[in-house]
Amino acid sequence: MSELLIKNGFVFDPLQGIKGDRMDIGIKDGKIVETSALENPKTIDAAGMTVMAGGVDIHSHVVGPKVNIGRLFRPEDKLFKSPHKSPTCSRMEMGSSVPSTFKTGYDYARMGYVFVNEAAMPPLHSPHVHEEIRDTPIIDNAAMPVFGNNWFTLEYLKNNEIENNAAYTAWLLRATRGFGIKVVNPGGSEAWGWGLNCVHIHDPVPYFDITPARIIKGLIETNEHLGLPHSMHLHCNNLGNPGNYTDTLESLRLAEGYTPKNNFGREQVMHVTHLQFHAYGGDSWGNVESRSKDIMDYVNAHDNITVDMGQVTLDETTTMTADGPFEHHLRALNNLKWANVDVELETAAGVVPYIYSPKVKVCTIQWAVGLELALFSKDLMRTFVTTDHPNAGPFTRYPQVITWLMSRAARDETMKTFKWLDRTIESTSIDSIDRELTLYEIAQMTRAGPAKALGISNIYGGLAPGMDADVAVYPLNPEDMPSDPAAIEKAFARCAWLVKDGVVTVKDGEIVAEPAKRTIWVDVKVPDNAQVQRDIYEHFLRHYSVKLDNYSLFEEHLHNPRVIEVNAAQ
Amino acid sequence: MQHNEVIRSMKTVTLTLTNPSELLLEGQSITPDNFAGKKAAEIATLDVWEGKQKGPLGKYFTVAGDGGATAADTRIILRGDCTRVKRIGQQMTAGEIIIEGNADMYIGGWMKGGKIHVKGNVDSFCGIGMEGGELIVDGNAKHHVGASPRGEWRGMKGGLIRVAGSVGNDTATFINGGTIIIGGDADIHVSTHGEGGTVVIKGDARGRVGGQMVKGDIYVYGTIENPLPGFKMVGEVEQEVDGETALFAHYIGDLGERHPISRGKTVYANLYTRI
């Protein structure tokens, strides 16, 4: 197979501690190799440019039923807003805040990303998720089934049956070809089945009579019992409400006393996602304020937790979450169209368009909160760039987020557009923060850190020999950084080169090849468990609307799989 | 104001449809904005579409006259049967278009300024997503006059649409602002989901007038065959509408819909029927 040599770039690889050294990267047969192993490589001249591993997104809604409702019910998200198809791509690229599968793959690749973790897969809909994965070009995908409102999980954890819950979890990961344990508004989305919610972590779930706190702890225990690559991945209760930071802190404290048990280099037991939505003080929209400092003080002091930002990008977008009651709440705030899908025995979902406007005080405070979380972080290997795509903004705005993080001037420029600048400054700390992140720190937040937290840092997120040959080269010279922040944004929006699996995929910001993508899933071996088998049989016999034998994904609907095997049978 | 005192010399481009398409034409390039600053020969090279075939405007139309310096200085006259030419004047911001006969869909769609005068009939979706300017139709219009594009809750924002004849259904869906005056009758659904603006129906309306409407005004001079139960009469008022004063019965609604509260008072949509 082909050989490549990426010459003379400034290499940033936090997994190996490489901080902008001028180095060559060798590639052979789709893997990174020592340059000495190359015989007759083609050369990519990366002199004066930044070289990183392909980007890794830990939390993004890109495939599946709620994403697709977001596409379907927003024709206005396409009209006059879609780009004309690139002549170098094989398919059209429609959509703006919720792009088509093709546009999703192309745009991630143009930004130098190679791995995207779908943040919420309703298990009943897994064949749909995998159909969309098939149609998302270039990038590798994993998808996390949701567990936090699943009736099996609620019943097992209520009775403290961790082994049974673990056996069920292993079964469901296999049935859906899923990646890890996602928890969305634990208990609250089940309560939404009755139009209710669990706002606080000690509110019992109707009928099931278990608290969100118990669900969270039980799923951490389940995760570590199994030793999965990724940790329990949590969307906290009480998302998006003033004063919710106390609930968030309570949720974070639930991880105390737990240590990771896995063979994948993961060091956290809890990943808390889109933290921005969970870091508000005040008790009304009138006096909402940033509590990012309180939250990050806790996160900084507890290294068994990782977080991602959920940065608001101040765009018109489409919110979508398995947090059904939240979307119902949101539609009452902005009166826009609302889609909802409650999924039997498992979860819920809601979708509402939303406009984050620089003219609205709450939106500009949210913007500040997200950036503060990253800028207050003492460990960027545990703090990741996301926009909770498309909830706080589309993923295509990562280059802008990176620019805000790297440049105080860029932040100031954006703040100049705020209608309620004084009130925003009063209610946040953003104006007092001068910190500007380095390229090394950006590499931590966008590839090395997420890969490590996902437990896949032996394959993705770094440039050590033996890893996948996924390499992004950005037209950015660390020794001569542009004074204009817009130039940073431009560089991260369109990489100079992306090599995916050893194939030159992007050149000068344009897609030049569409190499086969993969589906990553986790197969856990557990001891036979007759009770769980019986429970599964019973629920499918009586309560599901599909047959058990039609529920598990048929092998023919799994596309180019890469399985991560875990043995929890001992 | 210095600007107004300058006598603007408007230049006229005359397009005559001499070689009609087999299927239909999409003529979104026919706007003063696209013609401005171009000679006749350049205008003839602008793209129009017949299905998947892109061709130059000059393949179908003879072009006489050059564009003005700016859109505001450009007048376009369309001659020949444009019954199957869509999207004339789409997204125009200034200048003038005169269509001597009929025209097809989307005339004046997403228009921001300037003026379009159609002397015949137009098909559906005229003035869709309109933000400003003036669209005058001497004949009839089909459906979705001044409506919002699919899924868009920010419908017509401004401008004036005047149809002398009758209109089909779905007039002014999601209207947010601007004025629509229909000389004749309207089929079902007027200002559905409306949140502003004014619609005047000088003839009869068949029904579903103001359904799911939050804010805004509707005047019906004739009868409403099937009034909605969500509208309640609150009195009689004298009002001046389109230059004439008359007495109207005043209804508020749609009581089934949400309504904002402004200064302690609930704001309803108003429906006035002439007494």
Place this chain on the structure above:
Amino acid sequence: MSKKVENVGCPYCGVCCDDLVVTVSDDGKKILEVENACAIGNQIFHHATGGERVRLPRLRQPDGTYKDISYDEAIDYAANVLYKAKKPLIYGFGSTNCEGMAAAAKVAEKAGAVLDNCASICHGSSFLAMFDNGYPSCTLGETKNRADVIVYWGANPAHAHPRHMSRYSIFPRGFFTGKGHKSRKIIVVDPRHTDTAQVADIYLQVQQGHDYELFDAFRAVVRGHEIPDVVAGIRREQIVEVADILKKARFGTIFYGMGLCHSDGRNHNVDIAISLTRDLNDFTKWTIMAMRGHYNITGPGAVWSWQYGYPYCLDLTKRDIAHMNPGETSSIDLAMRDEVDAFINIGTDAGAHFPIDAVKHLRKHPWITIDPNICMASEISDLHIPVGIVGVEVPGIVYRMDNVPIQYRKVIDPPEGVISDEEVFERIHKRLCELEAEEVAKEPVKAAPEGVRVGE
């Protein structure tokens, strides 16, 4: 030994029963018995092996007769028709799998065609309502497990969706609904006293064409306003009584059908039903669902939404951007206005379903039918390409009326030599690429990438 195939999905209606048991003869060529299916579903399976099937593509001859041709010849003919047409229309997909729909989209994009599905003449108005007002819904198991109030509005499942009431809505015993039918209140709204109305606790005989007014009255009452004495033929007292039941439900689902989609106002009837559902969620839990017709007519809406962002009426003629506006880009409108110059009818019967004027316009141009069976469309076509029956001879993913994907199985082999819809489209795509390459070789300038156009 005959063989039983279990957990078979039914290729009839949007209920997508997946509990069928099909007995196949020992040579695997004959379907002997179908258990659990309704009469219509049963018939589809038996039909597959019951009579003569078309085994080769048939091309219309100058004398009006059909002549058998090879698949290669048929593919070449179809690709050339698509390639030469200015605005071809590919329509249907009521009865095929998502793999076929994805392949067809690839063809439509390459050929610069309009791509549409049967929703265009069916639940398309539901899409329009979703665009404007959203869709608060749920999966059918939610209704089964939780619902204590069921509304069927303008829908007659007793005939159109035979097992809907027993599997999901009225009769089943679910997790929180252990008493089944006894624990549920059934409300039917329909101008006709249908067989579904027979099982209703409350039947409202709405005046035909005035559903919108009745919804408006319900909404006004739910918000505490007065309404006239009679609305749409229903007395005020009864409207107030029903509104109270709706508000006091623990969990309710409104199932609606063609009575809303195909009477005056169409999408607006669905739109205001969605508004009522929104309103009721301020009091308790309510959901709404379209009674989608064919077993996989939800499929193209799903597949094309993830591929282009639009569920139907996709105008791909510009090849670099998709455009959708039902009323313009919808099949019937295009046909009635004589806007298209080639037609592919796939997995449906436009010959039977389209208005005669639309058929006449379409028939002026090449007409190709892709379908397992002989139907009206196949008999007026220039070319008929037979394919395997999805759900019987071809497996694949289909989407149930609640958007839940169901994995369908293959029960028997298709007749020898007959290929799937997916393969037909994949091969047409390949042939189109070849035609394009030939053109590029001849006239390199003409096929160069197009520049940015003015406006949309």
